[in-house]
Amino acid sequence: xxxxxxxxxxxxxxxxxxxxxxxxxxxxxxxxxxxxxxxxxxxxxxxxxxxxxxxxxxxxxxxxxxxxxxxxxxxxxxxxxxxxxxxxxxxxxxxxxxxxxxxxxxxxxxxxxxxxxxxxxxxxxxxxxxxxxxxxxxxxxxxxxxxxxxxxxxxxxxxxxxxxxxxxxxxxxxxxxxxxxxxxxxxxxxxxxxxxxxxxxxxxxxxxxxxxxxxxxxxxxxxxxxxxxxxxxxxxxxxxxxxxxxxxxxxxxxxxxxxxxxxxxxxxxxxxxxxxxxxxxxxxxxxxxxxxxxxxxxxxxxxxxxxxxxxxxxxxxxxxxxxxxxxxxxxxxxxxxxxxxxxxxxxxxxxxxxxxxxxxxxxxxxxxxxxxxxxxxxxxxxxxxxxxxxxxxxxxxxxxxxxxxxxxx
Ligand SMILES: *[C@@H]1O[C@H](CO)[C@@H](O)[C@H](O)[C@H]1NC(C)=O
Numbered sequence: 001x002x003x004x005x006x007x008x009x010x011x012x013x014x015x016x017x018x019x020x021x022x023x024x025x026x027x028x029x030x031x032x033x034x035x036x037x038x039x040x041x042x043x044x045x046x047x048x049x050x051x052x053x054x055x056x057x058x059x060x061x062x063x064x065x066x067x068x069x070x071x072x073x074x075x076x077x078x079x080x081x082x083x084x085x086x087x088x089x090x091x092x093x094x095x096x097x098x099x100x101x102x103x104x105x106x107x108x109x110x111x112x113x114x115x116x117x118x119x120x121x122x123x124x125x126x127x128x129x130x131x132x133x134x135x136x137x138x139x140x141x142x143x144x145x146x147x148x149x150x151x152x153x154x155x156x157x158x159x160x161x162x163x164x165x166x167x168x169x170x171x172x173x174x175x176x177x178x179x180x181x182x183x184x185x186x187x188x189x190x191x192x193x194x195x196x197x198x199x200x201x202x203x204x205x206x207x208x209x210x211x212x213x214x215x216x217x218x219x220x221x222x223x224x225x226x227x228x229x230x231x232x233x234x235x236x237x238x239x240x241x242x243x244x245x246x247x248x249x250x251x252x253x254x255x256x257x258x259x260x261x262x263x264x265x266x267x268x269x270x271x272x273x274x275x276x277x278x279x280x281x282x283x284x285x286x287x288x289x290x291x292x293x294x295x296x297x298x299x300x301x302x303x304x305x306x307x308x309x310x311x312x313x314x315x316x317x318x319x320x321x322x323x324x325x326x327x328x329x330x331x332x333x334x335x336x337x338x339x340x341x342x343x344x345x346x347x348x349x350x351x352x353x354x355x356x357x358x359x360x361x362x363x364x365x366x367x368x369x370x371x372x373x374x375x376x377x378x379x380x381x382x383x384x385x386x387x388x389x390x391x392x393x394x395x396x397x398x399x400x401x402x403x404x405x406x407x408x409x
Contacts, residue, residue: 034099034136146248215256
């Protein structure tokens with residue numbers, strides 16, 4: 001029983017180890033340093049991964065897909081590598097120029113998300129940066145205004161552009177060094193209209209010195225013409241023509257970069273003081289002389305404390321021992337109230353006597369209950385057509401104008 005358990009455990013372990021040992025068929029791509037590298041992520045290839053059985057039924061999908069690329073175990077791509085994809089229905093591009101210090105293997109993870117089914121697929125790409133194969137001391141950067149980066153990265157377009165430059169440079173030995181969107185150089189996002197593009201900078205290099213055509217880019221006449229806003233499309237001398245209008249170069253924004261002249265290395269930094277001599281022990285500096293903090297203590301703690309104490313004592317004296325003043329004021333208020341009371345009392349008495357002295361005078365008619373203001377006639381309360389309890393008098397009557405006689409007679 002125990003033997004069989006151990007046997008099955010061993011079998012499980014073997015299977016696990018075997019599955020770990022299965023070598024992933026990674027595609028290793030050599031990438032020469034100091035030269036442009038472009039890798040196209042083709043949606044077509046990933047479409048097969050997402051629907052391997054659908055082909056069997058002759059169904060072909062064209063799904064939108066987005067890519068997310070990063071260096072394995074890192075959140076982002078290596079410094080020299082960039083990724084771009086304009087739209088989920090377009091292919092993506094990994095591109096960039098590794099430098100001499102970026103030599104070595106880079107494992108790139110690519111996560112593809114199918115935006116129709118939301119399936120994901122992961123692929124690994126091993127980029128092996130190898131030392132530069134082409135020496136390109138003479139470089140030049142050209143600005144192509146009527147292009148977008150994704151439209152220049154396909155190799156066919158790169159070849160078209162290179163052919164035009166080869167004619168101007170009068171050499172076949174040209175290689176792309178870099179391709180940069182003008183947006184990465186502070187360019188502006190164009191209007192979403194036909195005929196408006198972001199613009200692309202392409203940098204090419206060669207071991208062949210510049211042709212006379214290209215050297216004219218450095219002449220003062222060319223600069224003057226550019227500043228005057230002259231012909232920006234044609235290099236002076238008309239020694240180049242762009243085969244495709246969209247590949248035409250804006251010569252005023254193009255520059256020659258000569259790397260053959262060795263720039264003198266920056267001078268060594270001068271040593272300042274405070275650098276420890278080689279060997280010997282570290283002697284810590286003397287600790288600073290002790291400082292007397294007592295005056296500070298007096299100024300910051302004792303004086304405010306004494307002031308607070310004095311103020312609180314004064315406040316306490318005013319609150320407790322000067323109550324006299326408060327009582328006097330209270331007494332005065334009581335006097336005034338008493339006086340008011342007396343005057344009100346006296347006034348009422350006076351009014352009462354005045355009212356008593358007019359009992360012999362007839363009461364004003366308007367104070368009588370039933371009185372017709374127009375005729376001056378008095379209606380005795382008993383002759384009222386309404387029952388004396390007058391519960392059923394319509395309320396609306398009470399609201400009628402007093403000078404309109406509406407009472408039925
Ligand atoms: C290529 O262009 C990018 C973007 O402008 C820049 O960061 C990078 O340094 C360039 N690389 C080389 C080798 O010129």
